[in-house]
Amino acid sequence: MQTTPIVDVKNLQKIYGAKKEKQYEALTDINFAVAPGEFVGIMGPSGSGKTTLLNLLSTLDVPTAGSVRINNQEVSHLKGKQLADFRAQQVGFIFQDFNLLESLTARENISLPLSLQDVPRSKTVAAVEEVAQTLSIADLLDKYPAELSGGQKQRVAAARALVHHPAIIMGDEPTGALDSKSARELLDLLSNINQQQNVPVLLVTHDPFSASFCDRILFIQDGRIKQELSRQGQARKDFYGQILEQLGTFEQ
Amino acid sequence: MLLKLAITGIKQRFRDYVVLLMGLIISSGIFYIFASLAINTDFIKANSGISIAAQVFMFGMVLLLIITMVYVSYANTFLLSMRQHDYGLFMMLGAKKQNIGVLMVLETILLGGVASIIGIILGIGVSSVLSQFLFNQLGVTIHHFSPIYGPAMIDTLTVYVVLFALAAVLNLSKLMRTPVLKLLHVEDEATNVRVRPVLQALAAVLGIACLAIGYYAMAQIMTLQLTAIPIALVTITLGTYLLFSAIIGGVLTAIRKSRFAAKRLRTFTLAQINFRVRGYTRILTVVSLLFAMALGAISVGAGFQRQIPTMVASISSYTISIKDETPNEAKLAKQLHVKWQKSYQQTIQGDTAYYNEAAFAKQPFPMLANPAAKNDGRVKQFSLPEFKKKAIISSDFLALSPTSNHIRFLNNSDFNNLKGQKHQLTIIRVHSNVQDRKVLEKITASQQRRFHEPFFNLGGGYSGFVLFNNLFGGLEFMGFFLGIAFLAMLASCLMFKILSGANKDVVRYNMLNRIGVSQRLMKQAIWQEVGTLFIIPGVLGIIDVLFGLQMFKPLLYNPYEIVGWTILGFCMLYGLYAWLTISLYRRLVVPPMQLSK
Ligand SMILES: Nc1ncnc2c1ncn2[C@@H]1O[C@H](COP(=O)(O)OP(=O)(O)OP(=O)(O)O)[C@@H](O)[C@H]1O
Ligand SMILES: [Mg+2]
Numbered sequence: 001m002q003t004t005p006i007v008d009v010k011n012l013q014k015i016y017g018a019k020k021e022k023q024y025e026a027l028t029d030i031n032f033a034v035a036p037g038e039f040v041g042i043m044g045p046s047g048s049g050k051t052t053l054l055n056l057l058s059t060l061d062v063p064t065a066g067s068v069r070i071n072n073q074e075v076s077h078l079k080g081k082q083l084a085d086f087r088a089q090q091v092g093f094i095f096q097d098f099n100l101l102e103s104l105t106a107r108e109n110i111s112l113p114l115s116l117q118d119v120p121r122s123k124t125v126a127a128v129e130e131v132a133q134t135l136s137i138a139d140l141l142d143k144y145p146a147e148l149s150g151g152q153k154q155r156v157a158a159a160r161a162l163v164h165h166p167a168i169i170m171g172d173e174p175t176g177a178l179d180s181k182s183a184r185e186l187l188d189l190l191s192n193i194n195q196q197q198n199v200p201v202l203l204v205t206h207d208p209f210s211a212s213f214c215d216r217i218l219f220i221q222d223g224r225i226k227q228e229l230s231r232q233g234q235a236r237k238d239f240y241g242q243i244l245e246q247l248g249t250f251e252q
Numbered sequence: 253m254l255l256k257l258a259i260t261g262i263k264q265r266f267r268d269y270v271v272l273l274m275g276l277i278i279s280s281g282i283f284y285i286f287a288s289l290a291i292n293t294d295f296i297k298a299n300s301g302i303s304i305a306a307q308v309f310m311f312g313m314v315l316l317l318i319i320t321m322v323y324v325s326y327a328n329t330f331l332l333s334m335r336q337h338d339y340g341l342f343m344m345l346g347a348k349k350q351n352i353g354v355l356m357v358l359e360t361i362l363l364g365g366v367a368s369i370i371g372i373i374l375g376i377g378v379s380s381v382l383s384q385f386l387f388n389q390l391g392v393t394i395h396h397f398s399p400i401y402g403p404a405m406i407d408t409l410t411v412y413v414v415l416f417a418l419a420a421v422l423n424l425s426k427l428m429r430t431p432v433l434k435l436l437h438v439e440d441e442a443t444n445v446r447v448r449p450v451l452q453a454l455a456a457v458l459g460i461a462c463l464a465i466g467y468y469a470m471a472q473i474m475t476l477q478l479t480a481i482p483i484a485l486v487t488i489t490l491g492t493y494l495l496f497s498a499i500i501g502g503v504l505t506a507i508r509k510s511r512f513a514a515k516r517l518r519t520f521t522l523a524q525i526n527f528r529v530r531g532y533t534r535i536l537t538v539v540s541l542l543f544a545m546a547l548g549a550i551s552v553g554a555g556f557q558r559q560i561p562t563m564v565a566s567i568s569s570y571t572i573s574i575k576d577e578t579p580n581e582a583k584l585a586k587q588l589h590v591k592w593q594k595s596y597q598q599t600i601q602g603d604t605a606y607y608n609e610a611a612f613a614k615q616p617f618p619m620l621a622n623p624a625a626k627n628d629g630r631v632k633q634f635s636l637p638e639f640k641k642k643a644i645i646s647s648d649f650l651a652l653s654p655t656s657n658h659i660r661f662l663n664n665s666d667f668n669n670l671k672g673q674k675h676q677l678t679i680i681r682v683h684s685n686v687q688d689r690k691v692l693e694k695i696t697a698s699q700q701r702r703f704h705e706p707f708f709n710l711g712g713g714y715s716g717f718v719l720f721n722n723l724f725g726g727l728e729f730m731g732f733f734l735g736i737a738f739l740a741m742l743a744s745c746l747m748f749k750i751l752s753g754a755n756k757d758v759v760r761y762n763m764l765n766r767i768g769v770s771q772r773l774m775k776q777a778i779w780q781e782v783g784t785l786f787i788i789p790g791v792l793g794i795i796d797v798l799f800g801l802q803m804f805k806p807l808l809y810n811p812y813e814i815v816g817w818t819i820l821g822f823c824m825l826y827g828l829y830a831w832l833t834i835s836l837y838r839r840l841v842v843p844p845m846q847l848s849k
Contacts, residue, residue, distance in 0.1 A: 016848075060766060061847040081770050083845055088768025099763045103523040108508075115516055116769060160767070 004072065005033035006168055006200045007057065012066035014052050014223075026052045027223045030066070034168070037198040039191060041205060041214035043247070049223040050204045054172050057202065058091050059083055071167040088116050092161030092199075094171040098153045100145040106156045107141040113164040131159045135189055151182025158186065162193060169193075170202045175210050187213045208247060212240035219246065268334055268752065272327060273367055275748030279323050280371025280412050282740055285379050286316050287404035289734070294396040312734070315485060315545070321415060322538050323745055328360065328419035330752050332426065335359070339427060349428060356427065357420040364416025368409050375408075376400055378740075386732055455498035462491030467799035484800075488544075492792060493537040500529045500788070517769060517777045524760075524781045528753070532785065538745060540789035544796030545738045555731075560720045564685060565629035567716035568648040569618045571685065572692060574678040574699060581698055587691045591681040592618065598653065601672030605653035606660050608667040612636060618681070619646050651711025652677060685717040739822070743829040746789070750782055750833055754840040765843045774842050782837055786830040794819060 012030040017023040026049045034040050042050050055061040057068060059075050068076050071090055078086055092113075093099075100109050107128060114124045132138040135155045145153055154174060161169055169190070175183035191213045194201045205211050213236065219227040229246055231239045289295060290309040339352050379399035466487035469480045504526040508519060574581055594615050599606040613636050621632035634642060643649045644659050653659065662670065682688045692714045699705070761774055797819075801812060 055847065058766075059846070080845070081772070084768050084770035084773075086768070087766070091768070093766060095766070099766065101520065101523070101760055101763060103527045103760070104519060108519045108523065111519065113767060115519060116767075116773075118515055 003036055005069075006036050006038075006071055007032075007034035007202065008067075008069040009033065009057070010067045010069075012053075012056065012068065013064045014049070014056060014061070015064045025223060027056070027063075030223075030225060032218060032225060032228075034200050034202060037194065037200060039194045039201045039203070039213065039215045041203050041211040041217040042220060043205060043208075043211055043217055043243075044220035044226075046206075048220045050220055051172055052223075053220070054170055054202070054204050058093055058170050059087060088113055089164065090167045092164070092166035092169040094154070094157050094161045094169065094174040096173040096176040098145070098150075098157045098177070100153055100157055100160075102145045105142050105144055106137065106148065106159075109145070109156060110141075110159045110163050113160060117164070127163050128159075131163045134162075134193065135159050149182070151178050151185060154178055154182065154186055155189070158189065162199075165197075166199070168200045168202060172204045173206065174203070175205065175207065180209075183207075183210065208240060208243040211243050212236050217243065217246075268330075268755070271748055271751050272330060272334075273363070275323075275744055275752075276327055276363070276367035276412075277371045277374060278740065278744035278748075279320060280368040280408055281375035281378060282371075282738075282744070283316060283320055283411065284372045284375035284404055284408040286313065286734065287407050288375070288379060288399065288401040289397075291403055291407065292396065292401055312545070315541070317411070318489075319538050319541070319745075320411065324364075324412070324415045324419055326749065328416070328423055331360065331363070332423045336427075336430075353424050353427065356424060357417075360420035360423065361413060361416050364412045364419075365409070368412035371412075372405050372408055382736060449502070452498045452502050455494045456502075459491045459494030459496075459498055462487040462494065464491075466491060467802075470800055471802040488796060489537065489541060492540050492796075495792075496529070496537055496788075501526060504529070517764070517773050520764070521777045521780045524757075524777070525784050528781065528785060529788070532749065537789075540792035540796065544793040544800060545734075548735075548797045548800045560717065561685070562629060563720055564713045564717045566620070568651065568711060568713045569620050569631045569681065570648065570679045570712050571682045571688075572680055572695060572712040572714045573652055574680070574695060575703060576676050577678050578698070578702075581695055584691050584695050584698075585678065585680065588680060588688050589683045591683050593681075594618075594679045596677045596679070597667075598675045598677050599667070599670050599672045600653065600656060600675065601670065603656050604658040604660055605656040606662055606667060606670055606672070608664060609636065609640075609661045610664045610667075612639060612661070617643070617649065617679075619643070620648055648711065652679075654705065654711065681713075685714060689717075735822075739825060743826070746786065747829060747833045747836075750785060751836060751840065754837060757837075757841045758843070761841050762843050765845065771842065771845060775838055778838050778841065779834055782834045783830060786826070786833070790823070790826060 009030055009032050012027055013025070014027040015023050015025050030053065042053065044050050052061070056063050056076070057070070059078060063076050066076075067074060070086075073086070073090075075086060087093075100106075101112075104112070110128050110131065111124050114127060119127070128141070129138065132141055135158060137152065137155050137159060140148060140152055140156070145156070148156065154177070158174070161171075171190075175186055178186065187210055190201055190203070193199060203210065203214060211217050215231050217229040218225050219229070227246065229242065234242070290313045296309060335356065339356065342352055343349065376399050383397065383399060466484045469483040469487070472480060504522055508522045508526070512518065574585065577585065594617065596611050596617070597608055616633035616636075617639060618631045618633050619639070619642060621630040640661055643661075650659070682692070685692065696714065764774060798812075798815070801815060
C-alpha cells in the first residue's frame with residue numbers, strides 16, 4: 001500500500017554566509033522521506049550538517065534551494081503567522097538544552113502550545129494530565145524547571161512537544177545532556193509513543209545506543225546522505241551492533 | 253595579560269557596558285544638578301522667601317542619596333554578574349585571587365569615576381539649557397544660580413567614588429567567598445520563590461499601616477511641622493516596599509491560576525511580570541518614590557505658577573498706571589497686549605488729589621468688586637455715586653495718588669478752574685504680566701526715574717507681580733527644575749534596569765519563537781510585561797502625590813487645583829519614556845523568525 005509520506009525532502013541545499021562573504025555549503029542535494037509512524041534517526045560526525053538539516057525541517061531556518069513538504073504542505077516558503085502556526089501545530093520539538101521557560105511551572109510549560117491555540121481550559125487540563133500520565137511526570141507538574149533533574153526536565157519538554165498531537169516529533173540530540181539511565185527512559189517513552197500513537201519521530205543523535213531505537217537511520221557526512229540503514233525487524237541489540245559496524249567503516 | 257583579558261571581556265559585552273555606563277552617567281548628572289541647587293545656600297536663601305526651603309532641600313538631598321545608593325548597588329550587582337564568568341575563567345586559567353580582586357576593585361572605581369565625571373559635564377549642560385528654558389517660560393529672575401558650581405562637582409565625584417569603592421569591597425568579599433566553579437555557572441539559578449501567604453499578608457498589613465501613617469503625617473503638617481517630613485519619608489518608603497513585595501506576587505499568582513491566564517501567552521507574561529516585580533521590588537519602590545517626588549515638585553511648581561496671576565489680580569484692577577506719558581512711554585505702551593485702557597486727569601493741590609467727576613461718568617473706572625476679605629480678583633464698573641463712595645477706600649484707586657491724604661471729585665467747571673499740579677493718567681490692564689513683563693519693566697523704570705517714587709508706590713498689579721515673583725518664583729523654578737530632573741532620574745533608573753535584564757529575556761523569547769509563537773504575540777507580551785513595570789510605580793506615585801500635596805496646604809491656596817493637568821502632562825512624558833524603553837527592549841529581545849534572516 002502506498003501512503004503519502006509525512007516528511008518529503010527533495011534536492012535540499014543549504015549554503016551559509018551571504019553572497020559576498022565567505023560561503024559554506026552545509027547541505028548538498030539531500031533527498032529522503034519519512035512515512036507515517038516511522039522512527040528515523042539521523043547520524044553523522046560533528047559538523048556534518050545534522051542540526052542544519054533539522055533546523056530546515058522545523059522551519060527555524062530557510063533552505064538555499066530545494067523543497068521540504070511536511071504533512072503535504074510546502075514549508076520552505078511559509079512566512080509570518082502561517083509560519084508560527086505551522087510550528088505551533090504541526091511540529092513537536094525536543095531540544096538538547098530542554099528549552100523550558102524557567103519562570104513557568106512544568107504544567108504551564110506543557111500547556112503553552114495549547115494556550116497558543118486558545119484551547120479551552122478544561123480541555124487543556126485534561127490533555128496535560130493525560131500526557132503527564134504517559135510520561136510519568138504527573139506528580140511533578142507544579143514544580144519549576146529549576147526544581148527538576150535533567151531527565152525530568154527532558155520528560156517535561158517531551159510532554160510539551162507531544163501535548164498538542166503534532167504531525168511529527170523532532171529532536172536534536174534530546175538525550176545529549178542526560179545520563180544513560182534517563183536517556184534510556186526517554187528513548188523508551190519516545191518509541192512507545194511512536195508505536196502507540198503512530199506519530200513519526202525524527203531524531204538527531206551521536207550516540208549509537210539512542211540510534212538503535214530507530215526503524216531507519218540516515219548517515220550524513222559533509223552535508224550529504226552517505227548511507228541508509230534499516231532495522232527490518234531486527235532486535236534492538238542486533239541493530240545496535242550493525243550501527244556500530246557502520247560507524248566503524250565511516251571512521252576509516 | 254590580565255589587562256588584555258579584561259579588555260576582551262569588555263569588548264564582548266560592549267552593549268551591556270554601554271547600558272551600564274549610560275545609566276550611571278545620567279544618574280550622576282542628575283545628582284550633580286540637584287546638588288548644585290541643594291547645597292547652594294545663597295541660591296536657596298535668595299530665591300525661596302520661605303525659611304523651610306533649605307531644610308526641604310536637605311531632605312531631598314538625603315533621599316536622593318538613598319536612591320543613588322540603591323542605584324549604584326544595583327549597577328554593581330549587574331557589573332559583577334557580567335564579570336563573574338570572566339573572573340571564574342581567569343582563575344581557572346591560573347590567575348591568583350588577589351590579582352583578580354585588585355583588577356575588580358580598580359575596574360569598579362574607574363567605572364564610577366569616569367561615569368561621574370562625564371555625568372557632571374552632562375549635568376552642567378542640561379542644567380544650563382533647562383534653566384534658560386525655564387527662565388524664559390516662567391518669567392522669573394533667579395539670583396545666585398549657576399549651572400557650574402564647584403562644591404557640587406566635588407560632592408558628586410566624592411559620593412560616586414566612595415559608593416563605588418564600597419560596592420567594590422562588597423563585590424570583592426562576595427567573589428572571594430564563591431567557589432570558582434560556581435562563578436562559571438551563574439546563569440542558571442532558580443528564580444522562583446514560593447508564595448508564603450501568612451508572611452505576605454503580614455507584610456501587606458504592615459505596608460498599608462506604614463503608608464497610612466506617612467500620609468497622615470503629611471496631612472497634619474501644620475501641627476507636626478518639620479517632623480512630618482522625615483516621618484513621611486521613612487514610613488512611605490517602607491510601606492511602598494512592603495506593599496510591593498506582599499501584594500503583587502500574590503495577586504499575580506492568583507491570576508495565573510485563574511481561567512483568564514490560559515489564553516495565548518498570558519501565563520508567560522504573568523510569570524514574567526511576577527518574576528520581574530519580585531526581583532525589582534527595590535527598584536520599583538525607588539521609582540514610585542521618584543515618580544511621586546517628581547510629580548509633587550512639578551505640581552507645586554505649577555501651583556505657584558498658577559497662584560501668581562490670581563494673587564496679582566486680587567491686588568489691583570489694573571496692571572500699571574502711567575503718569576504724564578512721554579512719547580517714548582507711549583511707544584512702549586503700544587507694544588503691550590492691552591485688555592483695557594482708560595485715561596483720566598488728576599490735579600494735586602496740597603495733600604489732596606482732585607478728579608473730574610464727568611470723566612468717570614463718561615468712562616467708568618474698573619475697580620475690584622469686593623473688599624479685602626472677600627476679594628476674589630473680580631473687577632466691576634460701578635455707577636458714579638457708588639463709585640465715589642467706594643473710591644476713597646479702594647486700594648487700587650488710592651494707589652493712583654500715593655502722596656495725597658484726601659481724594660475729592662469735582663464737577664467739570666470746578667475741576668477745570670482748579671489750580672495745582674496737573675497730571676494725565678493712563679491706566680492699563682494687560683492680558684498677561686508674564687507675556688508683557690519686559691515692556692512693563694521698561695515703562696516702570698522710566699516712571700521711577702521721572703517721579704522718583706519708590707517702586708511699590710507705583711501701584712497696579714505689575715508691582716505685585718514683581719513682588720510675588722521674587723517671593724515665589726524661586727520656589728516655582730525649583731519645583732519645575734527638580735520635577736524634571738527627578739523624572740529623568742526615574743526614567744533612567746527604570747529604563748536601564750529593564751534594559752539590563754534583556755539578556756535573560758533573549759533566551760526566553762528565543763524559546764518562544766521556536767515553539768511557534770508569532771511575532772505579534774511576542775511584541776504584545778513585551779508591551780504588557782514592560783508596560784506593567786512602568787504602570788505599577790506610576791500609579792503608586794500618583795497616589796503618593798495626591799496625599800503628599802497636603803504638605804503644601806500652608807503655602808498654596810489650593811495645591812489640588814490643577815493637579816489633574818500636571819498628572820496628565822507628567823504621564824505623557826513618562827509614557828514617552830515607557831514607549832522608548834519598550835521599543836528598545838523589543839529590538840533587543842524579539843528574535844527574527846528564521847535564523848538566516
Ligand atoms: N550559522 C552558521 N553560519 C555559518 N556556518 C554554519 C552555521 N551553522 C552551522 N554552520 C556550519 O555548518 C556545518 C554544519 O553544522 P551543524 O551544526 O549542522 O553540524 P552538526 O552535524 O549538527 O554538528 P554537531 O554534531 O557538532 O552538532 C558546520 O561546519 C558549521 O560550522
Ligand atoms: Mg548539532
